[in-house]
Amino acid sequence: MDEREEELSSITAIFPELVIQPDDPFSASIELPVAPLAPLNIAFPSAAPPTPPTSDNEGSTYNLGPGRAAGASKEVHQLAYLPPLKLQITLPEGYPAEKPPQFELAAGANWVPENVLKKLVLGGEALWEEYGRGQVVFAYIDSLQQAAERCFDLVDKAEKPLEMPANMKIELLDFNMQAKRRQFEQETFDCGVCLEPKKGSVCYRMLRCGHVFCVGCLQDFYNSCITEGDVSSVKCIDPSCGKDGDGKKKDRTLNPSELLQIPIDKAMVQRYAELKRKKKIESDKDTIYCPRNWCQGFARSSKHPKITDLTQVPDSDSESDSADADNDNKERASRLTICEKCDYAFCRVCLAGWHGEYVRCYPRNAKELSEEEQASYNWLRRHTSPCPTCSSPCQKTHGCNHMVCFQCRTHFCYLCSAWLDSYNPYEHFNTEGTPCYMRLWELEEGDEAEGNARNDMFVGGLRGWEADAVAAHEAANEAAAQELQDEEDAAAAAVLAAGQNQHHAAPPPARNPIQNPNPAPNPQANHRPNPPANQLNANANPAAKRQPRQPAPPAPAQPARAPAAARRARPLPRHAQRAQQPAAHPGIQRFLRMVVADEEDGWDSDELDGDDQAFAIPVRD
Incomplete structure (x- = not known):
C-alpha cells in the first residue's frame, strides 16, 4: 500500500468526517468546526445613525452584553459557534520525503480574512519542515483546531470585539443559533416537570436561565396560564429560578418571542x-x-404602545427607557388625548371633548361620579379588601384569610390588609395582642356567605382611616347639633324667666343722666338688647359707632305684661340671628365649602368680579 494512502486511511479512523475523493485516493477534504473557548464578541454596524463617542478614546464605547451598546454606533453580539474552516488536502507524488503536502483553506461565510488564511497555509509547510519532512497531516489538523479555539488570534484582547461587515450579520447569527440547537439535540436531559429523560430534540432550554423542560410540559402549562389570564405565571417553571443571594425570588415573565420558539401557538x-x-x-x-x-x-x-409585531415586544425587565420617559413627559405637556379604542379626542385635564390648547379648563372633581360608578365603588368598599402594595380590590370566596394578590403577588391579610411575609405568612395570625389573633379561618365560606357580619369581623386595614374619618365627622356633627340645641334651650329658658320677672315686679324707672348723676346700681343696666334684623349691619358702618348714645325713654309705671319693644329686645337664639343675616355671596359660599374639603386650590377668584358686596360679611355685636 502507498504510504500516502495509508496515512489518509489512518486519519479517517480518527476523524470520520474526513472525506476521500473517489477519483483521487490521495486527496481528501474535511470541515473543522470553530468553537472558541470563550464566546467571541463580534461588532456589526448599527442601523441607527452613529453618535459621537462619549469617552476620550477614539471610536465608540462597546457594550459587551447582547444587544445595542448605549451611545455606540455598533451592535455587539456574543457568538459561541462560527462557520467551519474547510480544509482541502492533496498529497503529491514524492510526499513526504521530497515534496510537502498541499493545503487549501476557506472559511464559511468568508468571515476569516484572506491574509490569515494564507498565514495558516504557510504554517503547514513550516510544520512539514519542522517534522523533518515526515507525515504531518494529522499534526496540521490538530494545529488548526487549536488555532480555531483561539479564534485564529483575530483579536488581541478578549474584551475587544471583532468587527464584521453588516452583510455577514444575519448569516453568522443564524449559524450560531443553528449550531447551538444541533448540539442541544444530541444531548439527553431530565425534564423538570415530568421527571423523565428526554432527548434534546423534544426539549427546550430557557434563554435567560438555561433550565431545560420538555416541549409538551411547557406547552400544557403556558397554554393553561394564558387561557386563565394568569400572565404572571408565564415564567420559568423551576422553583429556584430567579432567586438572588438573599433567597428572595424575582419573577421574570417570558418574552412573546421566546414563546414562539418553544413553540406556542x-x-x-x-x-x-x-x-x-x-x-x-x-x-x-x-x-x-x-x-x-x-x-x-x-x-x-408611547410608554405602552399598541402591539403590532410579537417579535418586537420589549423585555419586561428592560422597558424603563429614558427615551420612553421623555416621550411620556411630552404627552403630559400636551392636553390632547386620543382613545386608542374609539379614536375619541378629549382633554386630559377636564376630560371634555377636545377644545384646543388655548382654552382654560379645570380638573374634573373626583367626587363627580356617575350613578353606575358610585354603585360599583360602594360594592367594592363593602365586598373587597385592597392589596397593601397596589391597592387592587380582592375578594375571597372561601378558605383562610391569608391572601395573595393576583396583580402583584403580594401576601396580605384579608381582614386588615396588613402585609405578610411570604416565608412565614401565618405569624400574623399567631401574634397575641393583634386584632387578627386566632382569626385565620374567619369568613371561611366567603364574605358574602349567609350569616357573615362583615362589618363586625373586619378591622379596617387600608380603609381604617376612612372609617375613622367618617366616625369623627359624624361625632363632630352630633356635638355641633347638641351645642346648638343647648344654646336654644338656654335662650328659651332666659326668655321665659325674663317674662315671669316682668309679670311679678315692675321695672325700675329709667334714670336721667343729668338730674341723677349717682343713681343706685341696677342689675339690668348692663343688659344690651339685640338690634332688630334691619339694623344688624350697623356695626359695619364706622360712622354709626361715632354717634352719641341716646337715653332710653321712660318705661311705663307698672304694665301687666312686657311691652312690644321689650319683647323685641329679648335675646334671640344664634340660629335665628344667622337666619336674619343677609346671605353671603354664592362665590364665598362655594369657597368656604372647598376650604372644608381641602380643595381651595381649584377656586377661581374671578367669581367675585363685578360684585362689591361680596365681602360685606355681617359682624355680630
Whole structure:
C-alpha cells in the first residue's frame, strides 16, 4: 500500500468526517468546526445613525452584553459557534520525503480574512519542515483546531470585539443559533416537570436561565396560564429560578418571542402579549381612560404602545427607557388625548371633548361620579379588601384569610390588609395582642356567605382611616347639633324667666343722666338688647359707632305684661340671628365649602368680579 494512502486511511479512523475523493485516493477534504473557548464578541454596524463617542478614546464605547451598546454606533453580539474552516488536502507524488503536502483553506461565510488564511497555509509547510519532512497531516489538523479555539488570534484582547461587515450579520447569527440547537439535540436531559429523560430534540432550554423542560410540559402549562389570564405565571417553571443571594425570588415573565420558539401557538402568544400590556396599563397611575361610559378604553401612549409585531415586544425587565420617559413627559405637556379604542379626542385635564390648547379648563372633581360608578365603588368598599402594595380590590370566596394578590403577588391579610411575609405568612395570625389573633379561618365560606357580619369581623386595614374619618365627622356633627340645641334651650329658658320677672315686679324707672348723676346700681343696666334684623349691619358702618348714645325713654309705671319693644329686645337664639343675616355671596359660599374639603386650590377668584358686596360679611355685636 502507498504510504500516502495509508496515512489518509489512518486519519479517517480518527476523524470520520474526513472525506476521500473517489477519483483521487490521495486527496481528501474535511470541515473543522470553530468553537472558541470563550464566546467571541463580534461588532456589526448599527442601523441607527452613529453618535459621537462619549469617552476620550477614539471610536465608540462597546457594550459587551447582547444587544445595542448605549451611545455606540455598533451592535455587539456574543457568538459561541462560527462557520467551519474547510480544509482541502492533496498529497503529491514524492510526499513526504521530497515534496510537502498541499493545503487549501476557506472559511464559511468568508468571515476569516484572506491574509490569515494564507498565514495558516504557510504554517503547514513550516510544520512539514519542522517534522523533518515526515507525515504531518494529522499534526496540521490538530494545529488548526487549536488555532480555531483561539479564534485564529483575530483579536488581541478578549474584551475587544471583532468587527464584521453588516452583510455577514444575519448569516453568522443564524449559524450560531443553528449550531447551538444541533448540539442541544444530541444531548439527553431530565425534564423538570415530568421527571423523565428526554432527548434534546423534544426539549427546550430557557434563554435567560438555561433550565431545560420538555416541549409538551411547557406547552400544557403556558397554554393553561394564558387561557386563565394568569400572565404572571408565564415564567420559568423551576422553583429556584430567579432567586438572588438573599433567597428572595424575582419573577421574570417570558418574552412573546421566546414563546414562539418553544413553540406556542401564535394566537395564544398574541393573547398573552395583550393581557400583559393591559396589566401594565392598569397598574400605571398615569393611565388615562376614555370618558365615554360605553367605551372606557385606554388613551394612546408611547410608554405602552399598541402591539403590532410579537417579535418586537420589549423585555419586561428592560422597558424603563429614558427615551420612553421623555416621550411620556411630552404627552403630559400636551392636553390632547386620543382613545386608542374609539379614536375619541378629549382633554386630559377636564376630560371634555377636545377644545384646543388655548382654552382654560379645570380638573374634573373626583367626587363627580356617575350613578353606575358610585354603585360599583360602594360594592367594592363593602365586598373587597385592597392589596397593601397596589391597592387592587380582592375578594375571597372561601378558605383562610391569608391572601395573595393576583396583580402583584403580594401576601396580605384579608381582614386588615396588613402585609405578610411570604416565608412565614401565618405569624400574623399567631401574634397575641393583634386584632387578627386566632382569626385565620374567619369568613371561611366567603364574605358574602349567609350569616357573615362583615362589618363586625373586619378591622379596617387600608380603609381604617376612612372609617375613622367618617366616625369623627359624624361625632363632630352630633356635638355641633347638641351645642346648638343647648344654646336654644338656654335662650328659651332666659326668655321665659325674663317674662315671669316682668309679670311679678315692675321695672325700675329709667334714670336721667343729668338730674341723677349717682343713681343706685341696677342689675339690668348692663343688659344690651339685640338690634332688630334691619339694623344688624350697623356695626359695619364706622360712622354709626361715632354717634352719641341716646337715653332710653321712660318705661311705663307698672304694665301687666312686657311691652312690644321689650319683647323685641329679648335675646334671640344664634340660629335665628344667622337666619336674619343677609346671605353671603354664592362665590364665598362655594369657597368656604372647598376650604372644608381641602380643595381651595381649584377656586377661581374671578367669581367675585363685578360684585362689591361680596365681602360685606355681617359682624355680630
